[in-house]
Amino acid sequence: VLATWFAWTWGLGDALRERTYAKMSRLGTLAGIRPTSNQTPIEYARTLGQAIPRIHASSQVLAWTFAIGRYGRQGAGDDGLDDVKNAWKSMRAWLMLRALRRLVPIGSS
Numbered sequence: 001v002l003a004t005w006f007a008w009t010w011g012l013g014d015a016l017r018e019r020t021y022a023k024m025s026r027l028g029t030l031a032g033i034r035p036t037s038n039q040t041p042i043e044y045a046r047t048l049g050q051a052i053p054r055i056h057a058s059s060q061v062l063a064w065t066f067a068i069g070r071y072g073r074q075g076a077g078d079d080g081l082d083d084v085k086n087a088w089k090s091m092r093a094w095l096m097l098r099a100l101r102r103l104v105p106i107g108s109s
Contacts, residue, residue, distance in 0.1 A: 021066035031098035058087035
């Protein structure tokens, strides 16, 4: 369990926005929706939302707050941190479900 936690959190940024966006990207990759090198965070969130419509709004919240915090002139301060937490809570189960379905094919012959 400790090794899994360490592998999951290795290399994540210090800020909540960065950590959450990295988790979304990692879980999205496990779910078969890998970000490409030429995608912006907003474009990747759109790709996730198209693949799993129930997480469209949440993925947009995470991507926008990450982009503002990372690329904004003055950063985002603490604005939107509750939105980030709520968005992640509402989407992680859907990403995990898709990842499980992909990694453990059930009912296919």
